[in-house]
Every structure is written in C-alpha cells, then in structure tokens.
Amino acid sequence: xxxxxxxxxxxxxxxxxxxxxxxxxxxxxxxxxxxxxxxxxxxxxxxxxxxxxxxxxxxxxxxxxxxxxxxxxxxxxxxxxxxxxxxxxxxxxxxxxxxxxxxxxxxxxxxxxxxxxxxxxxxxxxxxxxxxxxxxxxxxxxxxxxxxxxxxxxxxxxxxxxxxxxxxxxxxxxxxxxxxxxxxxxxxxxxxxxxxxxxxxxxxxxxxxxxxxxxxxxxxxxxxxxxxxxxxxxxxxxxxxxxxx
Amino acid sequence: xxxxxxxxxxxxxxxxxxxxxxxxxxxxxxxxxxxxxxxxxxxxxxxxxxxxxxxxxxxxxxxxxxxxxxxxxxxxxxxxxxxxxxxxxxxxxxxxxxxxxxxxxxxxxxxxxxxxxxxxxxxxxxxxxxxxxxxxxxxxxxxxxxxxxxxxxxxxxxxxxxxxxxxxxxxxxxxxxxxxxxxxxxxxxxxxxxxxxxxxxxxxxxxxxxxxxxxxxxxxxxxxxxxxxxxxxxxxxxxx
Numbered sequence: 001x002x003x004x005x006x007x008x009x010x011x012x013x014x015x016x017x018x019x020x021x022x023x024x025x026x027x028x029x030x031x032x033x034x035x036x037x038x039x040x041x042x043x044x045x046x047x048x049x050x051x052x053x054x055x056x057x058x059x060x061x062x063x064x065x066x067x068x069x070x071x072x073x074x075x076x077x078x079x080x081x082x083x084x085x086x087x088x089x090x091x092x093x094x095x096x097x098x099x100x101x102x103x104x105x106x107x108x109x110x111x112x113x114x115x116x117x118x119x120x121x122x123x124x125x126x127x128x129x130x131x132x133x134x135x136x137x138x139x140x141x142x143x144x145x146x147x148x149x150x151x152x153x154x155x156x157x158x159x160x161x162x163x164x165x166x167x168x169x170x171x172x173x174x175x176x177x178x179x180x181x182x183x184x185x186x187x188x189x190x191x192x193x194x195x196x197x198x199x200x201x202x203x204x205x206x207x208x209x210x211x212x213x214x215x216x217x218x219x220x221x222x223x224x225x226x227x228x229x230x231x232x233x234x235x236x237x238x239x240x241x242x243x244x245x
Numbered sequence: 246x247x248x249x250x251x252x253x254x255x256x257x258x259x260x261x262x263x264x265x266x267x268x269x270x271x272x273x274x275x276x277x278x279x280x281x282x283x284x285x286x287x288x289x290x291x292x293x294x295x296x297x298x299x300x301x302x303x304x305x306x307x308x309x310x311x312x313x314x315x316x317x318x319x320x321x322x323x324x325x326x327x328x329x330x331x332x333x334x335x336x337x338x339x340x341x342x343x344x345x346x347x348x349x350x351x352x353x354x355x356x357x358x359x360x361x362x363x364x365x366x367x368x369x370x371x372x373x374x375x376x377x378x379x380x381x382x383x384x385x386x387x388x389x390x391x392x393x394x395x396x397x398x399x400x401x402x403x404x405x406x407x408x409x410x411x412x413x414x415x416x417x418x419x420x421x422x423x424x425x426x427x428x429x430x431x432x433x434x435x436x437x438x439x440x441x442x443x444x445x446x447x448x449x450x451x452x453x454x455x456x457x458x459x460x461x462x463x464x465x466x467x468x469x470x471x472x473x474x475x476x477x478x479x480x481x482x483x484x485x
Contacts, residue, residue, distance in 0.1 A: 032300070038300075038301045038302045039300065039301055056302065056330070057302065057330035058302075058330055059330070059331060059332065071330075110256070110257075112282070115368070116330050116331075117368055117369065118331070118369075119330045119331065147255060147256050147283075147284040148284060148300050148301065149300065149301040149302065150283055150284055150285065150298045150299075150300055150301025150302065150304075151283070151301070152256075152271070152282050152283045153256035153257070153282065153283060153284075154256065154257065154273070154280075154282065155256055155257025155280075156255060156256055156257045195257070196256075196257040197257040197275070197280065233255075234255050234258075237253065237255045237284060238253045238255065240253070240299075240300075
C-alpha cells in the first residue's frame with residue numbers, strides 16, 4: 001500500500017503514518033533513568049528510542065590524551081543488536097564511529113569543560129529501538145543527560161532530521177521515509193542540531209541532493225521543530241525534582 | 246529549603262533580565278540577560294543570581310569535609326581518591342604530627358580511609374588538610390556511599406538530622422560532602438540500624454516532614470531517641 005500510493009501519485013502527498021508534513025512524531029523524554037551514573041536521560045520519538053548516560057568529569061587515561069587547558073568530551077554511540085529487525089553486530093563500526101564523532105562536535109559547541117583540565121566527560125548513547133532518526137534522538141538524549149550531570153553548558157541543543165521525499169519536504173522521517181522510499185527522486189535526509197538560545201546550527205549533515213531555496217526552507221522547518229523538542233527536553237528536566245531528587 | 250518553591254532551571258534559560266543583576270556560580274551574562282550555565286535550582290540573593298546543583302558529580306569546595314581513600318604515596322604526601330574529577334593531595338606538612346619521609350606508609354597506607362578538609366581547590370587539583378580536630382584516619386565502623394546531592398538531607402538543618410540519628414543509635418556519624426558517610430559505634434547492630442536510617446532518608450529525601458517520618462522509622466526499628474554524649478561533630482556546611 002505504501003509504495004503503491006507513492007507510485008500512483010508520482011509525488012509524496014500524504015505521509016504514511018498520517019502525520020502532517022511538518023509534524024514531529026510524538027515525543028517522550030525522561031531524566032535520571034540510570035541512578036548510578038552522574039547524569040542520564042532517555043528520549044523517544046515514535047518508535048525510535050535513545051538512552052544517554054554521562055559519567056564524569058573524571059581523570060582521563062591514557063595520560064597522553066589529556067588536555068592541560070580543558071576537559072574533553074568523549075561520545076560513544078551504539079545501536080543495540082536487537083534495535084532493528086536484522087540483528088546488528090555489536091561493537092564499533094564505520095557508521096557508529098561517524099555518529100559518535102559528529103555528536104561529539106555538536107555537543108562540544110555548548111559544553112564548557114575549561115574548569116576541569118586533564119579530565120574527560122564520557123557520554124554513552126545507546127539505541128534500544130531504531131526507526132530512523134537515531135542520531136538526532138541520541139543527541140537530544142545526550143544534551144539532557146549532560147545537563148542532568150551538572151556539566152557547565154552555555155545552552156541546550158535540540159536535534160531534528162528534515163528530509164525531502166521525492167519533491168516534498170518533511171520533518172522527522174521514519175524508517176519507511178528514510179530508507180524504504182525509492183520511487184521517483186527517492187529520499188534525502190538532513191539531520192540538524194540547533195542550540196537553544198542563539199539558535200545556531202551545531203550540526204548539519206546532508207546525504208543526497210537539494211536545491212538552495214529548498215534548503216533554506218529545510219532550515220526554517222528544522223528550527224521550528226526544534227522549538228517543540230526543546231519544550232519536551234525542558235519539561236523532562238524541570239519535572240525531575242518532583243519524584244527523584 | 247523544603248518549604249519554599251524550588252525553581253529548577255535548564256542551561257540556556259534566561260534567569261533574570263537587567264544590568265543590575267550579578268551572575269554568580271552556574272550563571273553567566275548574555276547581553277541584558279543573566280542566563281543559567283548549568284542545571285540546578287535558581288537561587289537569588291538580592292542582586293546575586295546563582296544556580297545550585299541538584300544532580301551530578303561532586304565538585305569540591307574550600308572548607309568541605311570529605312572522606313576518601315589513599316591511592317598513592319609520593320615523596321611529600323598522599324594522593325587521595327574522593328570520587329571527584331581529580332585526585333586530591335594531602336601533604337605531609339598538613340597532618341597533625343611530624344612524619345618522617347621514610348615512615349609515611351606507617352601513618353597512612355594504600356587503601357586506608359581518611360576524613361580530611363578541603364584546603365584549596367585549584368584548576369589542577371585539590372589540596373587537603375588534616376590538621377584540625379575531627380579529621381584523621383578512619384578506623385573501625387563502616388563507610389556508606391550516597392549521592393553527594395543528598396548530603397544536606399542527611400545533615401538536616403544545622404545538623405539536626407544527624408543529631409537525631411546519633412541520639413537514637415549512639416553511633417558516631419561523619420558525613421563527607423562527597424557523599425561518603427562514616428558510621429562508627431560500639432556494636433554492629435547499632436551501626437546497621439544507623440545505616441538503615443540513612444538509607445531511609447535517601448529513599449524519602451523529597452517528602453515533606455522528613456524529620457517526623459524519620460522519627461517514626463526510628464521508633465519502628467525499636468530504638469528510643471535518647472540523649473547520648475558524642476565527642477566529635479563533623480557536620481559543617483549542611484543546608485545551602
């Protein structure tokens with residue numbers, strides 16, 4: 001049904017799950033899910049679920065990686081073997097290494113570890129259930145976990161994936177839109193990270209083709225979606241005091 | 246602190262607007278606004294705006310009493326692990342009596358626990374001292390690990406909670422700001438009872454009227470709150 005509909009119309013006029021083109025999947029966020037860690041959070045959008053755990057600041061070993069001027073941020077992203085239908089081989093791979101790195105860069109722009117030289121703050125992101133958009137869900141969870149760990153941060157970050165399905169721009173692609181839609185022009189996914197205060201872009205990745213006017217629209221759509229995500233993140237962080245702390 | 250409304254703030258959130266306000270710990274200025282630089286509870290003292298941590302790792306501050314273990318011995322002091330970002334250093338000159346450099350292991354050996362005071366916090370690490378009353382090596386009893394953010398709950402207002410437990414069990418309790426609690430008493434049953442009470446406080450740290458609940462819990466354990474004279478008090482820096 002999915003493919004037939006798209007093929008008949010020639011363009012993607014209606015979303016598979018009935019969402020509006022600029023509608024984000026329903027989100028839930030929770031803070032403090034791992035009590036023994038310094039900070040932790042989970043973030044879900046639709047069927048994508050990410051958990052992030054922060055440990056540190058703590059002394060960095062081996063010593064040659066230490067920076068005497070500032071602490072460093074180290075991100076480790078991984079998908080759990082059962083997160084998708086086919087089993088994923090556990091352990092680092094090309095994709096997870098890339099995502100760890102870009103997440104690290106995006107988060108480094110807001111955290112301030114200058115007060116903790118020679119130390120490291122470890123961020124572990126795990127994806128128990130994947131339905132596209134795992135890196136943005138991971139970044140959303142990691143930002144909350146870092147805040148929860150009491151790490152000095154200038155501001156928060158929120159992440160969203162905006163895509164182009166055939167000729168239509170859509171926000172927050174799910175698995176079908178992201179990797180199973182191959183008709184006509186196919187799909188393009190653009191993960192973006194915005195800072196909460198300055199609304200700067202902390203991360204932007206683009207696989208595929210898009211025109212300049214369309215791209216400008218994508219940035220606006222992502223900015224708007226990030227407002228909603230930030231609200232969910234703030235809500236989760238503010239409510240933690242009620243039952244946990 | 247329990248009665249007033251706690252306002253939790255998130256990094257990047259505007260706390261107040263206006264040039265007359267001064268950003269303190271955990272806050273910074275951005276144009277006209279004072280902005281939260283970390284996650285915590287908003288604290289405004291007149292024009293001074295700061296954010297008090299509610300979660301996360303322990304950050305040492307000058308004057309804190311902490312409990313740690315010896316992890317290394319250098320030619321002029323001891324390195325102490327207290328669960329913070331860096332190790333802390335206790336120089337030989339900062340212990341109560343003169344120690345010969347060759348006999349440092351006899352005074353404090355690897356793995357032994359100490360109660361020490363944070364003398365100075367530098368970017369490179371923490372300096373400690375043991376020279377004042379109530380500090381020294383830990384012998385006997387047990388050490389309990391709790392979240393550093395729950396420490397004010399255990400201590401209570403001006404040490405009232407700690408005093409309550411001490412009166413009930415007769416054990417001496419030393420609360421380290423880094424979340425380590427040293428319990429020491431005459432018999433193991435009393436120490437275990439003390440441990441149970443502290444765990445109860447941690448589990449119920451957010452409820453209103455905690456003191457009454459703890460009193461009831463103590464009564465349920467079959468202990469009576471009676472006045473016992475305890476020599477040492479190490480409960481500084483309790484309530485923020």
